Amino acid sequence: GAVVSQHPSWVICKSGTSVKIECRSLDFQATTMFWYRQFPKQSLMLMATSNEGSKATYEQGVEKDKFLINHASLTLSTLTVTSAHPEDSSFYICSARATWRGNTIYFGEGSWLTVV
Amino acid sequence: AQSVTQPDIHITVSEGASLELRCNYSYGATPYLFWYVQSPGQGLQLLLKYFSGDTLVQGIKGFEAEFKRSQSSFNLRKPSVHWSDAAEYFCAVGSTGTASKLTFGTGTRLQVTL
Numbered sequence: 001g002a003v004v005s006q007h008p009s010w011v012i013c014k015s016g017t018s019v020k021i022e023c024r025s026l027d028f029q030a031t032t033m034f035w036y037r038q039f040p041k042q043s044l045m046l047m048a049t050s051n052e053g054s055k056a057t058y059e060q061g062v063e064k065d066k067f068l069i070n071h072a073s074l075t076l077s078t079l080t081v082t083s084a085h086p087e088d089s090s091f092y093i094c095s096a097r098a099t100w101r102g103n104t105i106y107f108g109e110g111s112w113l114t115v116v
Numbered sequence: 117a118q119s120v121t122q123p124d125i126h127i128t129v130s131e132g133a134s135l136e137l138r139c140n141y142s143y144g145a146t147p148y149l150f151w152y153v154q155s156p157g158q159g160l161q162l163l164l165k166y167f168s169g170d171t172l173v174q175g176i177k178g179f180e181a182e183f184k185r186s187q188s189s190f191n192l193r194k195p196s197v198h199w200s201d202a203a204e205y206f207c208a209v210g211s212t213g214t215a216s217k218l219t220f221g222t223g224t225r226l227q228v229t230l
Binding site: 039105106 | 150151157158159160161162165167206210217218219221222223225
């Protein structure tokens with residue numbers, strides 16, 4: 001079936017540094033991908049919609065300069081957390097819309113970010 | 117704005133017992149509705165979805181859900197729960213536009229006792 005892969009699964013970075021998380025659709029093209037953030041024992045909160053070849057659309061309250069999203073190809077979107085701080089530590093999940101499967105949304109495995 | 121309410125934060129059932137997880141949504145038009153399951157530290161797996169048509173939807177792992185427009189509900193059911201079903205379950209509503217942004221409920225944690 002359709003697969004969405006995220007890399008890395010786990011990452012630890014120092015405060016003040018930047019970290020990039022990749023989201024790939026492995027067997028389908030995705031013009032639209034989504035980035036979510038999930039705090040422990042909480043629900044998923046949509047951060048932004050990533051559109052191939054154009055700027056991402058950010059949800060209210062999400063700092064676009066801090067969470068840089070690039071969707072350079074039909075199978076890859078990246079989320080870069082810039083100048084990371086401990087409060088950015090979270091579980092980040094991406095999803096991709098498979099238009100060829102009735103617009104079904106498939107999720108990646110998620111990426112744990114810990115900022116120390 | 118669309119929203120989802122999962123009134124039960126935590127549910128415990130015995131293995132072999134039936135299960136129903138509640139989900140109520142708020143959306144102005146006909147919604148796209150989803151149920152996802154998440155194991156600890158993992159991503160989300162789609163159990164089933166409703167876009168239109170038959171209001172009783174069959175999913176994977178023996179789950180089903182029924183869309184009731186009059187009650188704005190999309191409850192998830194399983195006739196006989198297995199210990200491996202213990203996980204977090206999320207109900208979500210999606211927009212009918214091309215972007216398909218999902219709004220998630222707060223989740224229901226299912227515990228299964230042997």
